[in-house]
Amino acid sequence: MTATPxxxxxxxxxxxxxxxxDALRSxxxxxxxxTRLLAVNPDASVNEIAKAAGVGRITLYGHFxxxxxxxxxxxxxxxxxxxxxxxxxxxxxxxxxxxxxxLETTWHLTHRFGxxxxxxxxxxxxxxxxxxxxxxxxxxxxLLERGRAAGExxxxxxIDWQIIVIQAILHGASAAVHRGEITADAAPTLVRxxxxxxxxx
Amino acid sequence: MTATPxxxxxxxxxxxxxxxxDALRSxxxxxxxxTRLLAVNPDASVNEIAKAAGVGRITLYGHFxxxxxxxxxxxxxxxxxxxxxxxxxxxxxxxxxxxxxxLETTWHLTHRFGxxxxxxxxxxxxxxxxxxxxxxxxxxxxLLERGRAAGExxxxxxIDWQIIVIQAILHGASAAVHRGEITADAAPTLVRxxxxxxxxx
Numbered sequence: 001m002t003a004t005p006x007x008x009x010x011x012x013x014x015x016x017x018x019x020x021x022d023a024l025r026s027x028x029x030x031x032x033x034x035t036r037l038l039a040v041n042p043d044a045s046v047n048e049i050a051k052a053a054g055v056g057r058i059t060l061y062g063h064f065x066x067x068x069x070x071x072x073x074x075x076x077x078x079x080x081x082x083x084x085x086x087x088x089x090x091x092x093x094x095x096x097x098x099x100x101x102x103l104e105t106t107w108h109l110t111h112r113f114g115x116x117x118x119x120x121x122x123x124x125x126x127x128x129x130x131x132x133x134x135x136x137x138x139x140x141x142x143l144l145e146r147g148r149a150a151g152e153x154x155x156x157x158x159i160d161w162q163i164i165v166i167q168a169i170l171h172g173a174s175a176a177v178h179r180g181e182i183t184a185d186a187a188p189t190l191v192r193x194x195x196x197x198x199x200x201x
Numbered sequence: 202m203t204a205t206p207x208x209x210x211x212x213x214x215x216x217x218x219x220x221x222x223d224a225l226r227s228x229x230x231x232x233x234x235x236t237r238l239l240a241v242n243p244d245a246s247v248n249e250i251a252k253a254a255g256v257g258r259i260t261l262y263g264h265f266x267x268x269x270x271x272x273x274x275x276x277x278x279x280x281x282x283x284x285x286x287x288x289x290x291x292x293x294x295x296x297x298x299x300x301x302x303x304l305e306t307t308w309h310l311t312h313r314f315g316x317x318x319x320x321x322x323x324x325x326x327x328x329x330x331x332x333x334x335x336x337x338x339x340x341x342x343x344l345l346e347r348g349r350a351a352g353e354x355x356x357x358x359x360i361d362w363q364i365i366v367i368q369a370i371l372h373g374a375s376a377a378v379h380r381g382e383i384t385a386d387a388a389p390t391l392v393r394x395x396x397x398x399x400x401x402x
């Protein structure tokens with residue numbers, strides 16, 4: 001975490017503790033609000049984020065010296081969370097079941113972080129963006145390769161195309177939920193069943 | 202067509218003809234260049250469009266009094282072309298074959314006009330945008346309903362979701378061609394086979 005609580009410490013540490021706890025609560029509220037707003041609107045302003053977090057502009061700028069710093073922090077947390085959740089998915093066993101599990105977790109991450117990737121691409125370096133995407137793509141690709149070799153997924157189309165299709169279905173579903181065309185509850189099953197059907201041919 | 206050739210006519214009409222022919226050629230070159238550039242970058246500038254059309258800024262502004270006028274003309278032509286080409290698709294007979302034909306034509310239109318829809322949405326009224334989309338959507342929906350009733354497409358998922366998936370695959374393919382990940386030649390078959398597989402389940 002790059003943000004620093006602004007609570008000052010005293011020599012015996014007692015007076016500082018409530019202030020530090022307040023500061024940490026503010027920081028967490030700001031990051032949660034920024035994640036939520038940027039996922040829908042990558043151009044969400046500092047004022048909107050402060051308001052949604054229930055803090056003032058001054059407080060926000062006390063913790064994050066610029067919008068760029070805040071977006072970077074939010075993006076780094078989203079990347080860390082994505083890597084942690086994807087690493088926990090069991091991609092062994094039946095390739096279709098494994099892909100179903102990977103899709104369900106990826107759906108929740110895609111929908112939670114949504115347009116945040118657009119905001120992040122404005123503030124992170126191309127190298128940081130590439131690293132953030134490489135490992136999730138590599139994980140999906142390894143599973144597709146295994147499923148194609150096992151005859152569970154069609155192998156008469158490029159594997160790159162299959163990854164494009166999975167991404168397209170995930171992002172299409174996320175946009176459709178934001179527009180109110182399908183519910184967030186229905187989405188994971190629709191995404192999983194449709195993507196597996198598209199890959200099975 | 203809303204643009205007017207600027208060639209002046211004389212009483213006997215002879216001197217005006219070459220100038221009018223030149224003006225019409227310029228207008229067509231400008232519209233072709235604008236369509237091509239806006240399909241890739243919805244924020245393409247008047248300067249970029251004039252340069253790609255091989256005409257000067259002054260000539261362009263002689264035919265179109267603003268960027269908005271040009272974008273409106275390009276969008277109206279794209280809408281008319283889309284309606285004409287889709288109306289020619291035979292959507293009778295076997296629903297899967299019919300969907301294949303509809304997808305192939307829709308692919309070519311989606312890829313040709315691409316991000317133009319973004320540029321158009323900034324210059325056309327919501328009512329004009331809605332009308333431009335309504336008929337293509339209604340055509341796809343009627344075919345899906347017929348295919349679901351015939352047991353050719355799965356009917357255990359919402360029909361709205363199936364339309365979202367078709368759109369997502371079309372737009373994903375178009376973006377992938379622009380990024381150079383798949384070729385424009387390979388795209389129509391990939392789009393058709395994958396969408397039909399996704400709908401068949």
